[in-house]
Each structure stands twice: as C-alpha cells, then as structure tokens.
Amino acid sequence: MRLAVLGAGSWGTALAAHLARSGHPVALWARDVELVRQINQERSNPVYLPSFPLPAGLQATASLEDAVAEAETVFVVIPSAFCRSVYRQLRPVLGPRAVIVSATKGLELGTLRRMSEVATEEVPGRALAVLSGPSFAVEVAQEQPTTVVVAAADLTVAEAVQRAVSSKHFRAYSSGDVVGVELGGALKNVIAIAAGIVDGLGHNTLAALVTRGLAEMTRLAVALGARADTLSGLAGLGDLVLTCTGGLSRNRRLGEALGSGKSLEEARRLLGSEGAHMVAEGVGTAPAACALAARVGIEMPIAFQMRAVLQEEKAPRAAVEELMLRTLKRE
Amino acid sequence: MRLAVLGAGSWGTALAAHLARSGHPVALWARDVELVRQINQERSNPVYLPSFPLPAGLQATASLEDAVAEAETVFVVIPSAFCRSVYRQLRPVLGPRAVIVSATKGLELGTLRRMSEVATEEVPGRALAVLSGPSFAVEVAQEQPTTVVVAAADLTVAEAVQRAVSSKHFRAYSSGDVVGVELGGALKNVIAIAAGIVDGLGHNTLAALVTRGLAEMTRLAVALGARADTLSGLAGLGDLVLTCTGGLSRNRRLGEALGSGKSLEEARRLLGSEGAHMVAEGVGTAPAACALAARVGIEMPIAFQMRAVLQEEKAPRAAVEELMLRTLKRE
Numbered sequence: 001m002r003l004a005v006l007g008a009g010s011w012g013t014a015l016a017a018h019l020a021r022s023g024h025p026v027a028l029w030a031r032d033v034e035l036v037r038q039i040n041q042e043r044s045n046p047v048y049l050p051s052f053p054l055p056a057g058l059q060a061t062a063s064l065e066d067a068v069a070e071a072e073t074v075f076v077v078i079p080s081a082f083c084r085s086v087y088r089q090l091r092p093v094l095g096p097r098a099v100i101v102s103a104t105k106g107l108e109l110g111t112l113r114r115m116s117e118v119a120t121e122e123v124p125g126r127a128l129a130v131l132s133g134p135s136f137a138v139e140v141a142q143e144q145p146t147t148v149v150v151a152a153a154d155l156t157v158a159e160a161v162q163r164a165v166s167s168k169h170f171r172a173y174s175s176g177d178v179v180g181v182e183l184g185g186a187l188k189n190v191i192a193i194a195a196g197i198v199d200g201l202g203h204n205t206l207a208a209l210v211t212r213g214l215a216e217m218t219r220l221a222v223a224l225g226a227r228a229d230t231l232s233g234l235a236g237l238g239d240l241v242l243t244c245t246g247g248l249s250r251n252r253r254l255g256e257a258l259g260s261g262k263s264l265e266e267a268r269r270l271l272g273s274e275g276a277h278m279v280a281e282g283v284g285t286a287p288a289a290c291a292l293a294a295r296v297g298i299e300m301p302i303a304f305q306m307r308a309v310l311q312e313e314k315a316p317r318a319a320v321e322e323l324m325l326r327t328l329k330r331e
Numbered sequence: 332m333r334l335a336v337l338g339a340g341s342w343g344t345a346l347a348a349h350l351a352r353s354g355h356p357v358a359l360w361a362r363d364v365e366l367v368r369q370i371n372q373e374r375s376n377p378v379y380l381p382s383f384p385l386p387a388g389l390q391a392t393a394s395l396e397d398a399v400a401e402a403e404t405v406f407v408v409i410p411s412a413f414c415r416s417v418y419r420q421l422r423p424v425l426g427p428r429a430v431i432v433s434a435t436k437g438l439e440l441g442t443l444r445r446m447s448e449v450a451t452e453e454v455p456g457r458a459l460a461v462l463s464g465p466s467f468a469v470e471v472a473q474e475q476p477t478t479v480v481v482a483a484a485d486l487t488v489a490e491a492v493q494r495a496v497s498s499k500h501f502r503a504y505s506s507g508d509v510v511g512v513e514l515g516g517a518l519k520n521v522i523a524i525a526a527g528i529v530d531g532l533g534h535n536t537l538a539a540l541v542t543r544g545l546a547e548m549t550r551l552a553v554a555l556g557a558r559a560d561t562l563s564g565l566a567g568l569g570d571l572v573l574t575c576t577g578g579l580s581r582n583r584r585l586g587e588a589l590g591s592g593k594s595l596e597e598a599r600r601l602l603g604s605e606g607a608h609m610v611a612e613g614v615g616t617a618p619a620a621c622a623l624a625a626r627v628g629i630e631m632p633i634a635f636q637m638r639a640v641l642q643e644e645k646a647p648r649a650a651v652e653e654l655m656l657r658t659l660k661r662e
Contacts, residue, residue, distance in 0.1 A: 134538030144533030145655045149662050171655065173662035202475030203577035207465030211569035218563075232549075232563065233662050238542035245576040246534035324476045324502065331480050331504035331564050 001164055003027070004071035006086060008035055008060065010048040012077035014137035015103065017049075019075075020057035021143075022167045028060045029067035036060040052141045065093040073099045073164060075131070076119070079279040080106025080186075083115055087122035099127040101150070101161055105185035105239075106281040107288040112295075114182040127157045130178055131165070132185035133234040134242035136249075143169040149235045150174055151181040173234065180230025183221040188240040189251040189282030190289055190303050191217065194323075195244035196255020197309070197316040205324070209302070210244050212323070216300040220289060223296040251282040258309060258316045286310055332495055334358070335402035337417060339366060339391065341379040343408035345468035346434065348380075350406075351388035352474075353498045359391045360398035367391040383472045396424040404430045404495060406462070407450070410610040411437025411517075414446050418453035430458040432481070432492055436516035436570075437612040438619040443626075445513045458488045461509055462496070463516035464565040465573035467580075474500040480566045481505055482512040504565065511561025514552040519571040520582040520613030521620055521634050522548065525654075526575035527586020528640070528647040536655070540633070541575050543654070547631040551620060554627040582613040589640060589647045617641055 001024050005016040008030035020026040030036050039045055039060035043053055061067050068074050068090065078086055083104055094100075100123065102115045113121070116130050133148030140146050150165065150172050152158035158174040166172045175181055191213030198205050217240070218231040230236060243249040250271055257267035264283070271280060286306045293300040305319035332355050336347040339361035347359040361367050370376055370391035374384055392398050399405050399421065409417055414435055425431075431454065433446045444452075447461050464479030471477050481496065481503050483489035489505040497503045506512055522544030529536050548571070549562040561567060574580040581602055588598035595614070602611060617637045624631045636650035 134535050134542075136533070136535055139533040139535045142533070144535055145539075146533075146535040147539040147655075175662050202467070202470040202473070202477075203573055203579065204465050204467055204470045204475055204477040207569045207573035207577070208476075208478040208565060210572050211465075211563075211565050214563065214568065230662075232542075232545065234539060234542050237545065237568070238538045241541050241572055241576065242534050242538035245572065246538070248534065324478075331506050331561075 001072050002070045003164070004029065004067045004074045006064070006067065006074060006076045007078035008039065008045060008048065009077065009079070010137035011103065011135070012075070013045045013049045013054070014140040015075060015077060016058050017052070017054050018140055018167070018170055019165065020055040024057065024164070026058045027067040027071065028058055029064055030060055030062060033062045036062045049137060049141060064089055068094050068098065071095070071098055073101060073161065075101045075103055076115070077103045080104050080108060080115060080281060080284065081279070084108065084118050084122060087119050091123045094123060094126065099129065099157060099161065101129045101131050103131045105132060105189065107186050107285050109284050109288060112288050112292055114179070114186070116178055116182060127154065128152060129157050129161045130182050131161070131172070132181045132239065134238040136242065136246060138248065140170065145169055145171075147171045147173065147234055147238070149181050149233065151176065151178045153178055175230060177227045177230040179224055180221050180226030181235040183224065183226055184217065184231055184236035185239055186281070186285050187217040187220065187289055188213070188236070188243050189280070190286045190306050191240060192243040192249050192251035193255035193258070193280070193282045193286070193306050193310075194302050194320070196252040196257070197259035198320050199256045199259060201320070206244065209323075210240060213244070213302055214240055216302055219298050220293055220296070220300060223298050224292065250280045254280040254283070264310060264312060282306070283310055332403050333401045334404050334406065334495070335360060335398045336406045336408060337395070337398065338407065338409035339370065339376060339379065340408065340410070341468035342434065342466070343406070344376045344380045344385070345471040346406060346408060347389050348383070348385050349471055349498070349501055350496065351386040355388065355495070357389045358398040358402065359389055360395055361391055361393060364393045367393045380468060380472060395420055399425050399429065402426070402429055404432060404492065406432045406434055407446070408434045411435050411439060411446060411612060411615065412610070415439065415449050415453060418450050422454045425454060425457065430460065430488060430492065432460045432462050434462040436463060436520065438517050438616050440615050440619060443619050443623055445510070445517070447509055447513060458485065459483060460488050460492045461513050462492070462503070463512045463570065465569040467573065467577060469579065471501065476500055476502075478502045478504065478565055478569070480512050480564065482507065482509045484509055506561060508558045508561040510555055511552050511557030512566040514555065514557055515548065515562055515567035516570055517612070517616050518548040518551065518620055519544070519567070519574050520611070521617045521637050522571060523574040523580050523582035524586035524589070524611070524613045524617070524637050524641075525633050525651070527583040527588070528590035529651050530587045530590060532651070537575065540654075541571060544575070544633055545571055547633055550629050551624055551627070551631060554629050555623065581611045585611040585614070595641060595643060613637070614641055
C-alpha cells in the first residue's frame, strides 16, 4: 500500500520508518528542503531522530503534491498549530479515495477543535481515522514493542488502517471512539507538565497526580461524548503513564524546567537547546482544555492550575501545593 | 489518640513514624526482640527502614498484649501469610471498642480471602477499615506528599480513621468500597512482576502493560463486588503506577530478576540480599488471583502468564511475547 506521512518531526519520521520497514513505499513530507535532502542522502533525520538509519522504502519530499499524489493513506503528524494550514493545502491535491489518519496530539487554539474536526472542515468527504497511544518515537524506531489505538467513526476504516500499520513490534487496536482517542492524546500533555513540576516530590506524589489527572481527563472527555473506557485504555491511561513517567516527554521536561524556577520562555529555550526544535503541545492544550471544561461545566483542577502556571499567574510549586492540600474528602 | 501498629517492616515502621509525628502515642509491635531493642535504643529500624530517625512518641514492644492494651485503633501491617495467626492472637487481647485497620496488600493462599475477611473471621464484631494507596514507605518516612484511601463498610469508621491518619504530608480519602480498595492493593503486585520482566523492552511496552493490567484488575474486582471507579482511583491505578514505574517495588524487582534469567529461588534470594528481608506479595497473589478469576469466569491474561512464570512452567520472555502478540482486535 502506497503511504504518505506528513511531518518529519521525531514521531512522523519514526512512524514513516516503521511503515517502510513493514514493506510499504512511504513518502515523507517536510517543508524544510535541507531536511529533505539530509533524509534522502544521509538516510537519517539528524534534527529530529538522530543516529537512526532510515529504511530504503522511505523517500522524503518537500512537495506536498508529490507526497500524496498516489497515496492510499495519508498520516498527518504535524504540530497542532500548523494542521489547519496543511489540511487546507492538502484539499486540492489529495486523491478522492485517500484515507486521512491524524496522529497529532493537540487541540486548535481559539476554535478548541480536535484535529479530526479540523481535517473534516478543511478536507470534507474523506475517510478519516485517528491514531494515538503510548508511543515514544525513539522506541518505535528501535522496534521496541509498542501498542496504539486507531479510531474511526466507520469501524471498517479503522480496521483497514489497523491492518496497514500493524507489525510484530507495533500492535494497533481498533476503536469507534474518535473523541475519546483524540482527547486522551491531547489532554495527557497537560498532566505531563504537572508531572514535571512535581519531580523531586517523590513517586507517591507522582502516582497520585497521574490518578487525579486521568480522572479529570475522563470527566472532560465523557462530557464531550467519549466513552470512559477509551480513557482507561491505551490512548488515555497508557499514554498518560508513558508521558508522566517515561522521562522522554517534552511536556514533562517543560514542567521540570518550570518547577526548577525557569520562566516559560527559558523553559522552551531549554527544550529547543536539547538538539531538537520540539513543540510541547501541552502549553496550548492547557488553556484549550480549561475553555472546554468551562463550556460543559466540569472541574479540571490540574488543568486550571497548569493554565495559571503557564500564564505566569502562579508559581509552579504553589500550584502543586494547592492541588495536594485540598480538604479531606471522599474519593 | 493512642494507636498501635502491628508489624515493624518498612511500611509498618514508616506508618508508625508518621502517626507518632502527628502527635499520637504509637506502640509498634514486632515479634523480633532484638529489633524491638534496636528501635527503642537506637531510635531507628536498621533492618527495614535504615538511616531514618524515629520520632519520640513511637515505642516498640514484642508483647502483642502491651501493644494493643490501650489502643483505640490498631493498624495491621504484616505480610499476608502471617495475618490469620496474628489476628487469632489479637482476639483475646484487643479492647472491645478498638478499631482494626488492615494495611496489608495481599490475599490468603488457599482460602483466597481478603485480609479484612480474615480479620472479621478471627476477630469478629470489631469496627474495621482498610488502608491502601500509592505509598512507598521510604517516601512516607521522608514526608514526601502521599495520598491513600481508607475504606470501611461503615463510612463513619472510615472517616474517623481518615482524620486520625491525615496530616499536611499524608492525605487520606475515605471510601465505602472495601472490596475495591483491598483488591487494588493486592492485584497490582502481580502486574508489577510482569512490569519487572518487561524491563528493557522500553517505556511504550511498560505503558501498555500497565493499561492492560488495570483492565484485568478492574474486571476481577468488579466481578467480586467492587466499584470500577475505585480501581481507577488511588488504591488501584495510583498504586499500580507507583509499583510498576517507581523503581522501589519489591515485586517489580523480583520480575526484573526473573526476566534476566534467574530462577524464582535465586530472585527471592537476591531481594533478601538487598539488606531487607522483604516479601514480594505478588508471588502468592498471582495464583490466588487466577483462582478467583476462574471462580467468577473472567479472563486475566497477565495474571495467568505470571502464574505460569512463577511456577516455572514458562520462560518469562515467552510469557511477555504471548501477551504482546495477541491477535489484532478492538480495544
């Protein structure tokens, strides 16, 4: 099956490499012409996935039209802030029977749309799935056993994508709950920032935070139409545990920097200086989650505290103390 | 409030120290006369909680009768294998209005009883609560922020215990779901052994295991009368995350040793040689969980594989591969 992956960040590159290794011809689209040249000539992505050789079946291109021209399935793996513009460019060049798979974990600022909603608005009438779950890019590249969920409103679409992406090392499960799978992947980034801030307070505290975090993620997702058991699955709990405890997460590292007294600007610069120009999606998702929570009238104490921290209205440690020291009550 | 803590292992000692620091006079019972002498003279527990000074209000004793004579609340923090015998000794010496709080995380082999059921059988007619949640003993001793759940059939009992144990650093939530709180604490030890075995397979795999683990824990607990949301709370998910990712867990370390090719006997000896003669409760809980699952007719794939590994019927890595490579399906 001819595939395209849009976005050559660490996750896009790792996913493209995995798909190519599984025997599919894969076109990997990047806007940056120099990065395209490096990928095709050096057979690696030195910026976002260094020291990892890319398989032969993967070809990079800076032309969106070339990337998707023959693609039966197009994976979109770009930061949420750029998704609408890329989908808009995609509309005139995408084949009529191509399936779109959104693998971006975030919400659109302002509109508060999930990425599949953005896709439907900009490229209407296409079969659409979302892919999410606990999947650090480096470990997928290393063929460490990884499991994800593919969800689509039409289960036959989810199952077709499931078959296309699954291998011995990479197991996909299918689901009909698009809302739950997308919100799980987006909201866990907010909790991960809090997990970074509590770093140094011990594992007991972190475990409590993960538990409370899943509870408020589930509350919001269910209010927006998701199934609770999706949030207890790989795309909710699984990804939350990975992001809060795995150590490789950008959002968690951002929280650690904030917790150690850095400003948001300094924390972002620190992440940038670690060798990859990576986006911590949780920074935008925190206010978006709070706005959604207000809209449906539910409480999200962790997200609210993180929004205040990110707006530099509150010191990170003070926010965490407030979360820990709520009055005695029933669980 | 005059309190007794039965069992001077790491968790019993840390809990007793916490309670004494909160201003309660605490009698800490240990069978070992030499350990009692060390605690009272050296003001530390060099065997189970080394390098941690014990507060003045804590007095150790080797006499069960003296320990509980005046106690209004008695915390039982001893390995599950010894609970029935200690409860039996407790019956004639316990005051008629004393409250029992079970903080042991395990099931009784053979009978498959939860520890509160053992307590009720041996010391009938007493007010009874259970205490569980993500609480590494060392971190409680260090006053790292910790949260637990106290459950009792009679919520006024749970709330009285909640007030007695809560401090700024140690937050207790109350619950009416004794079955859920006890099974969460017991069953997570089985998943933690599997978490140790998958060590080295990457964080993606571990996150998937934790997710699947909580699903099967919840399935069994609900079939036995627990509420699903208790398992999604501190005593289920919280303690599971702590035990599988926190690094300090005995059950997880036992799994690591098994995964690296050690026999069960060697793995247990290795834990013993780490300076403390600690019990990995999961070794007994795995077959007990499987027997309970069979009784109520539910599937627990991870527990079944761990039972086979612990009975040395299956190589650890083969068991994990079987768990990861189940056929494609809906989540």
